[in-house]
Amino acid sequence: MTTLTVHNPATGAILATLPIDNADSVKAKLKAGAIAFKSWKKTSNYERAALISKWAALIIEHKADIAKVMTEENGKPLKESLGEVDYAVSYLTWYAEEAKRIYGRTIPATSTSKRLMVTREGVGLVAAITPWNFPAAMMTRKAGPALAAGCTFIVKPAEDTPLTMIRLVELAHEAGFPKDVVQCVIGEGSKIGPIFTESQDVRKITFTGSTPVGKRLISESANTVKHVSMELGGHAPFIICEDADIDFAVTQALASKFRNAGQTCVCANRFIVHNNVIAEFSEKFATAAKALKLGNGLDDTIDVGPLINQKGYDKVIEQIEDAKAKGATILAGGEGIADLDKKTFFIAPTVLGNVTLDMQIMSEETFGPVAPIIGFDSIDEALEIANGTPFGLAAYYFTDNYKTGIYLQDHLDFGIIGWNDGLPSAAQVPFGGFKESGIGREGGIEGIEPYLETKYLSIGNL
Structure with a gap:
């Protein structure tokens, strides 16, 4: 290719x-980034902060155009793309300030x-690999702290x-970042990833x-x-206790589950509902899911x-069919709309009842607009279901x-927890998971630490 x-x-x-970058092109860019680090790390914290702030301002200036491009290539509704641009910028504005607070x-x-x-300095050239579901925010969440720390940065989307x-x-370069300080490479992850990992640069x-x-x-x-x-996979539980405000829980469940068509690493994947309120929640949630409109995000x-x-698409359909075969009932949605010629794949917002733990959807991350509902009688039973996964990224309870x-x-073994809150992410807080959901944190004061080295100096004979 x-x-x-x-x-x-x-x-x-x-x-x-x-055009994609071949191996020689990628290696040349890595070498250029490593060389640029020698001068970039000598810039002052305030100079780096000013450039990051200028970059953020340019992104806001072009917000509408960026959001339109994002919706066109990603598919998410335009209102979500506009929100993602703001979210992406929040990481730049946060780390522009944190650049001034790298203390020894x-x-x-x-x-x-x-x-x-003891002094702190940037680790060197940082190579980032970002996902398709948040193409702006996942880039700035890495670039912001890397550049603030004095690192150079190369990203493969x-x-x-x-x-x-x-x-x-492009806007980073327009803001004044040297071209070798912020770079991108285009190509297949399976080919570029090994070049990144093998490179001494x-x-x-x-x-x-x-x-x-x-x-x-x-x-x-x-x-x-x-x-x-x-920052790896998740399989977020969404626990609804007997005393929860059901109407509020439904609004939060909709926001968490169906944002970006359920294609987020922190979206609710398993709805664990007290048996005394499961009927009420299921009815109201299914009704709300049916009212959501499916189509072109523009x-x-x-x-x-x-x-x-x-x-x-195939993975989500397989999970729905597996659940149906094992006794699940379709409370809303359940239909897939695929056009193989156009390569378009839609799934109606789906709610499943009568779910059991042996269904694939209860053990595999879905990444689609499907909400399985399972009941519980005691808090410890709910916790056993919630924690019964190798993942530990996000969890929610009401x-x-x-x-x-x-x-x-x-007792929840998760790095991000929302209590009566289905959307807990923010630039000023640490984002990351337990167990197989990742290493390290992004966001907050914790987010710049992985980009810094610690240097100790002992001065004698004073």
Whole structure:
């Protein structure tokens, strides 16, 4: 493959045909990034902060155009794309400020003839691999702290959605970042990933995507002992207790489950509902899901767009069919609308009742607009279901009882938890998971740490 064709997943239209980077081109860019690091790391924290802020302002200036490109290549509703641009910018504005707060310290010595000092500096060239579901935010969530720390940055976007990221890199250069400080490469992850991991020029890999790919990147990075940050798969439980405000829980469930057609790593995947309120929740949730409008995200009336490609579509349909075969009932949706000629794949917002733990959808991440509902009688039973997965990214629970809420917070094995909140993500808080959901955190004061090295200096004979 020498070119990459980008399609609109809602219409099948060709948006662009891009030349891809071959191995020599990727290696040349890595070398250039490593060389640029030698001068970039000498810039002041305030200079870096000013450039990041200018980049953020340019993105806001072009917000409407960026959002349109994102919807065209990703499929999500335009209102969600506009929200993602704001979310992406929030990481840049946050890390523009954090650039000024990379502190060292002086440590008291045991001898008056010594002075002990600790300083922090960027790790070097950072290679990022970003996913298709949030093509803007997942780039800035990595680029913001990397550049603030004094690192140089190169990013490979997902093959399905490179256009948004290309525009962001163009605006970074327009803001004043040297071209070798912020770069992009286009091509297949299976080919570019090994070049990143094998390169001595790359000192850190940061990746958002599936757990199997993340494991491979970790393994391949071992030979050069790179820093790694991994934001991997999730299988989020959504627990609704007996005392929960059901109407509020339904609104939060809709926002969490069907955003980006359920194609988010933190979206609710398993609805675990107390048996005394499961009938009420199921009826109200299914009614609300049926009211969501499916279609092309450029239409302002659309709530749910297409799945990104046939692979994603086939997986979701397989989970629905498996659940039906094992006794699940369709409370809403359940239908797939595929046009193989146009390469467009839609699934109606789907709610499943009578779900059991042996169904695929209860053990495999869905990445689609399907909500399985299972009942529980005791909090410990709900926790056993929720924690019964190798993943630990996000979890949600709804209760107005503070004792129950604290108990759930203490016992859920997840890195991100929403209590009466289906949308907890923000630039100023740490984002990341337990177990096989990743390594490290992005966002908050924790998010810049993975991009910094610690250097200790002992000064003697004073």
